[in-house]
Amino acid sequence: xxxxxxxxxxxxxxxxxxxxxxxxxxxxxxxxxxxxxxxxxxxxxxxxxxxxxxxxxxxxxxxxxxxxxxxxxxxxxxxxxxxxxxxxxxxxxxxxxxxxxxxxxxxxxxxxxxxxxxxxxxxxxxxxxxxxxxxxxxxxxxxxxxxxxxxx
Amino acid sequence: xxxxxxxxxxxxxxxxxxxxxxxxxxxxxxxxx
Numbered sequence: 001x002x003x004x005x006x007x008x009x010x011x012x013x014x015x016x017x018x019x020x021x022x023x024x025x026x027x028x029x030x031x032x033x034x035x036x037x038x039x040x041x042x043x044x045x046x047x048x049x050x051x052x053x054x055x056x057x058x059x060x061x062x063x064x065x066x067x068x069x070x071x072x073x074x075x076x077x078x079x080x081x082x083x084x085x086x087x088x089x090x091x092x093x094x095x096x097x098x099x100x101x102x103x104x105x106x107x108x109x110x111x112x113x114x115x116x117x118x119x120x121x122x123x124x125x126x127x128x129x130x131x132x133x134x135x136x137x138x139x140x141x142x143x144x145x146x147x148x149x150x151x152x
Numbered sequence: 153x154x155x156x157x158x159x160x161x162x163x164x165x166x167x168x169x170x171x172x173x174x175x176x177x178x179x180x181x182x183x184x185x
Contacts, residue, residue: 001180001182002182006156006157007156011157012155012156012157015157015178016157016158018175018176019175019176019177019178020160020166020169020170020173020175020176020177020178021157021158021159021160021166021177021178021180022159022160022161022162022163022165022166022177022178022179022180023159023160023161023180023182024161024163024179024180024181024182025181025182025183025184026181026182026183031163031181032181035179035181037181040181040182040183041180041181041182042180042181043178043179043180043181044177044178044179044181045176045177045178045179046167046170046176046177046179047170047176047177048167048168048170048171048176048177049167050163050167050177053176069178072176073176076176
């Protein structure tokens, strides 16, 4: 990550704008044990109270790092019940990085956000249909499978 | 714009900064070797 992804200009700008970044060496056994880190790189997104929002283990190139952590930022908004901001972040992932590995998760959470905002179950079924059509092999398509039964 | 990511090295300070900035913390565990 330190050789390829973190020096990338787009990544620097993205991290600076969206996060407070902190880097901890694995020699810090107290934090390594607290977060149960068994392999690096291990990257967590936390809220200001330290609650985990998202976790990734392993290398991500810049073109996957950005959408992956856009989804994480969207989940941070979602957890804070800032559904419009969360929705905006998931929509941006699908607009800018539709072919990324994070896109299917963005479709799933976009459907959930739209449901939360409207209390209309239609977006959940739409999310399932989009996932089936565009990301049929994704775990998020399986997680959305119950929504196919919604009578909307 | 910064040329590099300005990493903090103290999680407690990062959480405090996150509260002020209303941003999440990006916590990266790394092996320097």
